[in-house]
Amino acid sequence: MLAVEHLVKDYAGVRALDDVSLTVGNGEFVVLIGLSGSGKSTLLRCINRLVEPTAGRIVLDSTDITAAHGTDLRKVRRNIGMIFQQFNLIKRSTVLTNVLSGRLGYVSQWQSVLAHFGEDDYRRALVNLERVGLLERAHQRADRLSGGQQQRVAIARALMQEPKIMLADEPVASLDPATSHSVLKYLKQINHEGMTVICSLHFLSLARTYGTRVIALKDGHLMFDGSPADIDERRFKEIYGQDAVEVEIR
Amino acid sequence: MSATLGPPNASVTPPAPDSNQDVAASARTLLRRREDPRKRLLRAALLVLGVLILVRGWMVTDIDLGKLTNASNAGPILKALLQPDVAGRDVTTTELNLGFTVGATSDQPSEVKNTSGQTLRITPGAVEPGETVAFDGSGFEPDGTGQLRLVFADGHDLLFTRLQTDARGAFHEERQWPDTASVVAGAYTFRLVLNAPVGALHPSETFVSSLGRMGETILLALMGTVFGVIISVPLSFLGARNLMGRSPVGQAVYWVVRLIFTITRSVEVLILGLVMVVIVGIGSYAGVLAIVVHSIGSLGKLYSEAIEGIEAGPVEAIAATGADRFQTVLYGVIPQVVPAFLSVTIYWWDHNVRMSTVLGLVGGGGIGYLLIQYINLLQFNQAATVLWMIVIVVTAMDYASAVIRARLV
Numbered sequence: 001m002l003a004v005e006h007l008v009k010d011y012a013g014v015r016a017l018d019d020v021s022l023t024v025g026n027g028e029f030v031v032l033i034g035l036s037g038s039g040k041s042t043l044l045r046c047i048n049r050l051v052e053p054t055a056g057r058i059v060l061d062s063t064d065i066t067a068a069h070g071t072d073l074r075k076v077r078r079n080i081g082m083i084f085q086q087f088n089l090i091k092r093s094t095v096l097t098n099v100l101s102g103r104l105g106y107v108s109q110w111q112s113v114l115a116h117f118g119e120d121d122y123r124r125a126l127v128n129l130e131r132v133g134l135l136e137r138a139h140q141r142a143d144r145l146s147g148g149q150q151q152r153v154a155i156a157r158a159l160m161q162e163p164k165i166m167l168a169d170e171p172v173a174s175l176d177p178a179t180s181h182s183v184l185k186y187l188k189q190i191n192h193e194g195m196t197v198i199c200s201l202h203f204l205s206l207a208r209t210y211g212t213r214v215i216a217l218k219d220g221h222l223m224f225d226g227s228p229a230d231i232d233e234r235r236f237k238e239i240y241g242q243d244a245v246e247v248e249i250r
Numbered sequence: 251m252s253a254t255l256g257p258p259n260a261s262v263t264p265p266a267p268d269s270n271q272d273v274a275a276s277a278r279t280l281l282r283r284r285e286d287p288r289k290r291l292l293r294a295a296l297l298v299l300g301v302l303i304l305v306r307g308w309m310v311t312d313i314d315l316g317k318l319t320n321a322s323n324a325g326p327i328l329k330a331l332l333q334p335d336v337a338g339r340d341v342t343t344t345e346l347n348l349g350f351t352v353g354a355t356s357d358q359p360s361e362v363k364n365t366s367g368q369t370l371r372i373t374p375g376a377v378e379p380g381e382t383v384a385f386d387g388s389g390f391e392p393d394g395t396g397q398l399r400l401v402f403a404d405g406h407d408l409l410f411t412r413l414q415t416d417a418r419g420a421f422h423e424e425r426q427w428p429d430t431a432s433v434v435a436g437a438y439t440f441r442l443v444l445n446a447p448v449g450a451l452h453p454s455e456t457f458v459s460s461l462g463r464m465g466e467t468i469l470l471a472l473m474g475t476v477f478g479v480i481i482s483v484p485l486s487f488l489g490a491r492n493l494m495g496r497s498p499v500g501q502a503v504y505w506v507v508r509l510i511f512t513i514t515r516s517v518e519v520l521i522l523g524l525v526m527v528v529i530v531g532i533g534s535y536a537g538v539l540a541i542v543v544h545s546i547g548s549l550g551k552l553y554s555e556a557i558e559g560i561e562a563g564p565v566e567a568i569a570a571t572g573a574d575r576f577q578t579v580l581y582g583v584i585p586q587v588v589p590a591f592l593s594v595t596i597y598w599w600d601h602n603v604r605m606s607t608v609l610g611l612v613g614g615g616g617i618g619y620l621l622i623q624y625i626n627l628l629q630f631n632q633a634a635t636v637l638w639m640i641v642i643v644v645t646a647m648d649y650a651s652a653v654i655r656a657r658l659v
Contacts, residue, residue: 074574077571079572104577
């Protein structure tokens with residue numbers, strides 16, 4: 001279970017997150033929505049400490065993430081998988097190397113210098129590549145793959161961490177609608193297998209299709225927390241502004 | 251955004267569109283009014299300043315186009331440049347001596363023949379002043395050049411005529427015997443000295459030694475580059491802003507490393523060469539050390555900039571897996587910079603070969619050492635050989651490095 005308590009983040013005088021509190025239970029598929037700049041990315045990045053919170057506490061299964069340092073932080077991070085809008089693969093490395101790099105939180109420095117991963121790690125790589133349907137691409141360079149395939153490699157890399165929770169920061173914002181669905185289906189599938197997922201999305205229609213719960217942010221404040229079905233016209237205008245019109249993506 | 255545009259000015263009313271030209275002109279005026287007049291003033295001031303600096307530069311550097319008419323002074327050197335000493339043939343020298351009488355008459359020719367059948371004949375064998383003498387030679391090497399010298403009884407001699415053998419190895423010269431008081435009647439000897447090329451064309455000694463020195467130059471540059479890379483690669487990570495973070499220690503290391511880069515880069519390689527010659531003596535070793543020190547700064551700076559130019563996203567993604575800082579650099583940074591590093595290194599080796607060709611001027615070994623020797627001895631044909639070799643090798647390396655780098659990126 002993930003608990004965020006009174007989280008505040010200031011960027012050089014600009015308050016990106018203002019007293020955000022929420023709890024996410026195991027196995028939930030939480031969709032974060034809100035305008036660009038509403039604080040979705042900052043919230044996600046505070047959870048794995050890519051961004052240092054200014055105040056507040058984040059607790060994952062009784063581990064205080066905000067207090068972790070050094071080796072502890074490393075352990076915290078390997079328990080949290082993350083995928084990104086720009087996929088963030090090492091483009092010139094092979095798919096397999098990219099996937100294996102998901103194990104870096106478990107191997108020693110010497111093992112990583114020699115790129116010496118254990119038999120265990122290779123078995124996990126095999127399983128996870130198969131899971132995202134890209135086993136036959138294992139030895140291709142990552143930048144040879146399409147956007148959707150690259151995002152699936154990123155999912156496989158995150159799964160290598162054997163995380164308790166998966167964060168996804170606009171995972172489909174760089175993809176076309178059809179590919180978006182294929183990527184989200186993989187996220188939904190691992191969610192069905194028991195993984196907690198927190199995913200930020202631009203399109204409310206996607207949030208309704210995939211989310212079990214929607215959290216809306218506006219100007220760093222929590223605006224809405226509830227079922228996707230409860231977002232009516234009035235709520236929508238509250239979150240996205242009076243001029244906004246809902247666009248469907250199927 | 252509105253701050254740069256200025257507040258909309260209500261007093262400006264669009265002019266009546268009398269004609270298209272009017273509209274265009276006033277639109278320009280309208281837009282110009284939106285520009286800060288101080289900005290325009292600053293632009294004009296900068297322009298004036300620029301012109302003043304150029305004028306001052308012209309005066310300080312004593313530019314005088316009229317002096318270019320002296321270009322013909324460089325004629326002999328330029329001519330030598332077009333005739334580099336690259337290849338030649340061995341030369342054999344033949345000497346024949348033949349007695350001759352002045353102040354007598356004879357209708358018999360005088361002749362001498364050596365064991366190789368080379369013959370010199372003078373017709374007639376004795377002359378009075380004013381008579382015509384014919385010199386005939388046969389059996390010599392073709393295309394030879396030589397001298398016919400008149401040897402006096404006391405042993406001293408003077409040049410009588412120059413001659414050349416034809417394609418069959420023969421020559422024929424006729425002279426009217428001069429009526430001079432210096433050649434009194436008596437017995438003399440004609441000495442023929444003939445130099446002729448023999449055997450096949452082969453590379454000249456200059457060419458062979460230049461080639462050896464060129465090889466040395468390329469290896470000198472290679473060693474300098476290799477050690478420069480070994481030192482500058484680790485430093486470059488410490489001199490990359492995006493890796494050193496914002497902690498005071500990180501910032502201090504960053505600035506120290508950048509300072510090392512700037513200092514080593516600012517001292518020219520020739521000056522470093524002079525210093526190294528004092529330390530380790532004249533030779534290639536001094537050149538290697540000069541190249542190493544010079545390369546640290548330049549390579550380090552180029553590497554650091556390559557690191558600063560990488561995508562932050564993949565680095566963040568690796569850090570998010572729970573990798574430590576070292577692993578993050580290893581898996582997130584290094585794969586991204588490898589092509590750029592290789593490209594920079596090859597470019598810099600190419601650059602160092604160019605530097606090495608002049609290091610010899612200060613005793614740093616390499617081909618420049620040979621070049622300065624030839625120039626000091628005024629052996630311009632030999633110097634030309636060296637210069638042409640430098641041009642060809644540097645051009646070839648430049649091209650090769652461009653091709654390799656194009657494939658890498």
